[in-house]
Amino acid sequence: MDQLSAESAFSSVEFAENPEPRVPCVLVVDTSTSMQGLKLIELSKGLATYRDQLMKDALASKRVEVGIITFGGRVQRRTKFVTAPDFVPPQLDAIGGTPMGEAILEAITMVEERKQAYRENGIAYYRPWIFLITDGEPNDHWKPVCSRVEAGEKDKSFCFFAVGVEGANMEVLSEISVRKPLWLMGLKFHELFTWLSNSQQAVSQSSPGEEVALQDPTSGPTGWAAI
Amino acid sequence: MTRPSSSLLRQPLDKPLLYDSSDRVVPLGDAIGAGGEGTVFEINGHPKLLAKVYHKASLNDQHDHKLRTLVSLGAEDLLGIAAWPRALLFDPRTKAVRGLMMDRVADAHPLHELYGTTSRSRTFPQAQWGHLVLAARNLAAAFGTLHERGVLVGDVNQGNLLVDGKMCVRMIDCDSFQVTHRKHVFRCPVGTPHFTPPELQSMKLADVDRTAEHDAFGLAILIFHLLFVGRHPFAGRYQGPGDMTIEKAIAERRFAFSHNRSDTQVDPPPASLRLDDLPHGIGELFERAFRADIDNPVRPKPEEWIGELETLIKQRRVCPIEEAHVYSSASLDCPWCRIENAGGPSFFLNIGAVDGTSESRLAALDAQLEKIEAIQFPELPTLTLKLPRLPMAMQSAKAPQRGTADWLAAGWIGSAALCLGGAFCGPVLAAGAVGSLATAGMLAFGKAGKQRRQTLVEADAALNERLRKLAAGSSKISADHGKRLEEYDAYAASVSTGIQRYKADTEDMETILRQLRIEQKEDFLRGYSIRDYRRRIPGLTPQMVAMLDSYSIDSAYHVQKILLTGVPGLTPAVMLELQAWRTRVEEKFEYKAEEGITERELNADKQEATRRFKIALARKILQGAKRMRSMAFAAQGQLDQAIAVYKRHVEQWRGLAHQRQQTQAARAPWERKLNLNLATVIGAGVGAPLVGALLWLIVR
Numbered sequence: 001m002d003q004l005s006a007e008s009a010f011s012s013v014e015f016a017e018n019p020e021p022r023v024p025c026v027l028v029v030d031t032s033t034s035m036q037g038l039k040l041i042e043l044s045k046g047l048a049t050y051r052d053q054l055m056k057d058a059l060a061s062k063r064v065e066v067g068i069i070t071f072g073g074r075v076q077r078r079t080k081f082v083t084a085p086d087f088v089p090p091q092l093d094a095i096g097g098t099p100m101g102e103a104i105l106e107a108i109t110m111v112e113e114r115k116q117a118y119r120e121n122g123i124a125y126y127r128p129w130i131f132l133i134t135d136g137e138p139n140d141h142w143k144p145v146c147s148r149v150e151a152g153e154k155d156k157s158f159c160f161f162a163v164g165v166e167g168a169n170m171e172v173l174s175e176i177s178v179r180k181p182l183w184l185m186g187l188k189f190h191e192l193f194t195w196l197s198n199s200q201q202a203v204s205q206s207s208p209g210e211e212v213a214l215q216d217p218t219s220g221p222t223g224w225a226a227i
Numbered sequence: 228m229t230r231p232s233s234s235l236l237r238q239p240l241d242k243p244l245l246y247d248s249s250d251r252v253v254p255l256g257d258a259i260g261a262g263g264e265g266t267v268f269e270i271n272g273h274p275k276l277l278a279k280v281y282h283k284a285s286l287n288d289q290h291d292h293k294l295r296t297l298v299s300l301g302a303e304d305l306l307g308i309a310a311w312p313r314a315l316l317f318d319p320r321t322k323a324v325r326g327l328m329m330d331r332v333a334d335a336h337p338l339h340e341l342y343g344t345t346s347r348s349r350t351f352p353q354a355q356w357g358h359l360v361l362a363a364r365n366l367a368a369a370f371g372t373l374h375e376r377g378v379l380v381g382d383v384n385q386g387n388l389l390v391d392g393k394m395c396v397r398m399i400d401c402d403s404f405q406v407t408h409r410k411h412v413f414r415c416p417v418g419t420p421h422f423t424p425p426e427l428q429s430m431k432l433a434d435v436d437r438t439a440e441h442d443a444f445g446l447a448i449l450i451f452h453l454l455f456v457g458r459h460p461f462a463g464r465y466q467g468p469g470d471m472t473i474e475k476a477i478a479e480r481r482f483a484f485s486h487n488r489s490d491t492q493v494d495p496p497p498a499s500l501r502l503d504d505l506p507h508g509i510g511e512l513f514e515r516a517f518r519a520d521i522d523n524p525v526r527p528k529p530e531e532w533i534g535e536l537e538t539l540i541k542q543r544r545v546c547p548i549e550e551a552h553v554y555s556s557a558s559l560d561c562p563w564c565r566i567e568n569a570g571g572p573s574f575f576l577n578i579g580a581v582d583g584t585s586e587s588r589l590a591a592l593d594a595q596l597e598k599i600e601a602i603q604f605p606e607l608p609t610l611t612l613k614l615p616r617l618p619m620a621m622q623s624a625k626a627p628q629r630g631t632a633d634w635l636a637a638g639w640i641g642s643a644a645l646c647l648g649g650a651f652c653g654p655v656l657a658a659g660a661v662g663s664l665a666t667a668g669m670l671a672f673g674k675a676g677k678q679r680r681q682t683l684v685e686a687d688a689a690l691n692e693r694l695r696k697l698a699a700g701s702s703k704i705s706a707d708h709g710k711r712l713e714e715y716d717a718y719a720a721s722v723s724t725g726i727q728r729y730k731a732d733t734e735d736m737e738t739i740l741r742q743l744r745i746e747q748k749e750d751f752l753r754g755y756s757i758r759d760y761r762r763r764i765p766g767l768t769p770q771m772v773a774m775l776d777s778y779s780i781d782s783a784y785h786v787q788k789i790l791l792t793g794v795p796g797l798t799p800a801v802m803l804e805l806q807a808w809r810t811r812v813e814e815k816f817e818y819k820a821e822e823g824i825t826e827r828e829l830n831a832d833k834q835e836a837t838r839r840f841k842i843a844l845a846r847k848i849l850q851g852a853k854r855m856r857s858m859a860f861a862a863q864g865q866l867d868q869a870i871a872v873y874k875r876h877v878e879q880w881r882g883l884a885h886q887r888q889q890t891q892a893a894r895a896p897w898e899r900k901l902n903l904n905l906a907t908v909i910g911a912g913v914g915a916p917l918v919g920a921l922l923w924l925i926v927r
């Protein structure tokens with residue numbers, strides 16, 4: 001007899017109620033001491049923007065799911081996967097070191113678990129996103145993470161994006177990420193999350209498996225990144 | 228196909244100056260929507276019309292030609308079900324076609340807002356399953372109208388259909404339809420993969436002439452979404468290895484709800500309707516649509532759907548417990564209750580006559596709870612179950628026929644009298660002795676006497692045997708009934724706890740929730756049997772498990788220190804391991820807000836949370852009452868049946884007993900007494916002469 005994981009057993013209600021195909025996205029957020037102050041304040045506001053933007057689109061609000069992992073001192077799952085109507089941006093407090101490697105592994109696990117729950121509940125899904133936001137460099141074993149991210153990108157199990165905030169070690173980020181890491185200009189978190197929600201809306205209206213050309217985040221009035 | 232995000236709308240839009248065909252300015256108003264191809268504007272002064280303006284400043288010849296043809300094909304029946312292009316819009320300078328004018332589909336929403344449970348409760352609060360079936364029927368009718376005119380939708384998807392409060396369906400984005408005019412086919416260059424038939428999956432659609440069979444596939448998918456409240460027919464639990472995308476499942480005809488599970492290798496998803504919950508005819512249509520032969524598909528036509536769906540609408544049923552549950556009369560029980568009882572969501576809510584507030588729902592439930600009359604569990608008819616007694620021997624009215632045995636017995640009486648009288652006269656005594664010995668001997672060993680004795684013995688043996696069986700039968704009936712009563716009582720107790728909780732005040736809610744959490748945890752722990760997890764508990768031997776069993780310690784719930792200490796043969800180390808195991812199991816426990824609310828919600832809005840709690844509870848109570856009623860009903864039936872059998876056996880016994888008594892009554896009373904058994908007869912035969920002889924000795 002099959003083992004039924006708690007994740008899928010208890011989520012069957014939410015999936016039955018809303019069987020739309022899902023676009024899962026894990027935000028892996030640095031909450032180490034260096035993020036204290038304006039950075040975290042702007043980031044928190046950005047999360048609220050993200051939610052509001054998704055809510056404006058009837059289909060995206062049923063399809064895009066966000067989960068949050070924070071790493072500051074220790075790695076924590078702060079928000080399990082929820083669609084925009086159920087998303088309450090968590091209170092973020094800066095504390096401790098930067099266990100980025102462990103956080104990324106946790107994100108990969110979280111994505112895998114979610115995919116399993118989709119399968120058990122007959123829910124179609126798009127390629128999950130893992131979205132890393134950091135202003136530092138890992139203080140744990142991060143080397144093994146590189147091959148995991150590479151493998152995941154290669155067999156299309158997820159897309160990995162890394163965004164460096166002022167102070168980030170872009171060299172390490174480009175070693176971890178297969179895609180070119182993006183450098184956040186100033187504290188344009190609002191623009192970043194607007195871009196994120198727009199891109200995911202576009203994805204959510206395409207069909208799973210289809211490649212969607214994303215808006216270029218580095219140009220135009222709504223651009224927020226540099227390379 | 229990709230629809231750009233709504234953010235397009237937030238960017239500044241240039242409103243071009245456009246002319247109609249007679250060079251009058253068409254004043255564009257606010258933009259109300261945007262798509263991949265164009266932006267849709269209101270037209271000032273014409274609230275019933277909209278203008279769609281293409282993003283491209285100049286269209287290619289093919290597109291230009293198609294739009295002109297569409298406008299020329301507009302007919303009343305098409306205009307009734309689609310926002311068909313009524314006129315074109317031109318660039319004032321170049322005279323090139325820039326857009327079109329169409330009817331505004333007012334007060335309508337995309338189809339997914341109707342089949343999506345959350346959006347439905349907001350946008351169509353009155354809609355129940357019957358409404359979804361009706362929308363499906365109207366959808367089929369809209370396809371039918373188009374097909375009659377030779378028009379094909381091509382890009383079937385959930386966004387190009389709008390449905391209004393009356394469940395009437397109209398199509399938008401008509402400029403992408405495929406139309407044929409004077410043998411020229413104007414293709415639909417796009418498609419949505421989740422709605423694209425297997426034979427077109429991964430084809431370049433701009434090169435394909437669509438057929439009605441292709442549309443029929445998309446139509447069936449849409450109807451399925453409506454009937455199965457949002458489920459996609461190809462999204463299920465794939466049993467094979469690897470990932471199964473919807474596109475792949477479609478291409479491989481893996482219809483997730485199919486009866487042909489061995490072919491599809493897909494199980495339907497949990498907490499959803501099943502194909503068997505629908506009338507057989509509809510199930511057949513789905514099978515035909517989704518499992519059709521790819522090389523020569525013959526899928527259901529719109530008319531077929533209309534026929535079956537109309538029958539379904541006529542034969543729909545309302546759940547006796549929750550009137551928001553509407554379902555097909557093809558299913559025996561309410562499938563929505565089944566889903567809810569198994570922990571699934573409430574797809575349809577009873578919003579009462581006026582509004583969807585929990586207060587009005589609660590009032591409606593209150594009224595239903597009042598109606599639960601006291602349910603009677605049948606009583607055991609103890610009198611009927613008493614064992615029967617031998618009936619009185621009835622003297623038959625006419626004088627009985629005397630037989631040999633009777634005469635012999637009479638002869639013995641005479642002889643015995645002679646023996647006694649012979650005390651004074653030797654020869655008389657001798658004659659009496661001879662007579663006594665002879666008659667008794669003949670009675671004892673002769674056929675007549677023997678037969679009479681044997682009949683009695685046999686009759687009594689048979690009667691006793693049957694009586695024993697009757698006694699066993701009667702006690703089985705009582706035992707069975709007792710077991711059913713026990714089950715019923717246990718169930719009734721849980722229902723009455725429910726009623727108590729239902730009646731509790733808002734203030735007591737916290738206690739109740741805490742209790743519920745404890746109960747849920749206990750049940751969870753009971754689910755972990757020690758026997759199943761023996762190997763995970765170091766040092767625990769099968770012998771110990773058997774020993775624990777005999778102390779009724781068989782699940783994680785029973786692993787408690789006080790209980791364990793009494794069990795012989797359990798080492799302290801194993802005891803610790805058992806407790807560690809219980810702790811591990813406990814950690815896995817996750818409280819599921821069973822009645823739909825948690826303490827957190829309770830703190831947020833006590834009144835509202837309590838009402839929601841009560842609504843969920845009331846539904847359970849009503850379910851419970853229904854079950855109690857059916858338990859009582861079943862018990863009565865089984866009892867009646869068993870009693871009838873018992874009574875028949877009693878009657879048979881009575882018949883036999885009566886016969887025995889009749890036979891007895893037919894014997895002469897003195898013969899009955901004398902010929903009681905062999906010993907009596909011989910004793911009497913020998914005894915009479917002996918007594919006579921004794922008396923003779925004394926008297927002499």
Ligand SMILES: Nc1ncnc2c1ncn2[C@@H]1O[C@H](COP(=O)(O)OP(=O)(O)OP(=O)(O)O)[C@@H](O)[C@H]1O
Nearest residue numbers: 230260261262263264265267310330331332399400
């Ligand atoms: N006749 C209509 N009545 C009401 N709303 C309409 C009508 N036509 C279009 N709309 C609104 O405008 C939006 C865009 O329209 P439409 O789908 O025709 O654009 P499109 O550019 O063809 O988009 P797509 O890329 O989806 O084909 C629709 O989603 C709908 O909300």
Ligand SMILES: [Mg+2]
Nearest residue numbers: 262263387400
């Ligand atoms: Mg469109």
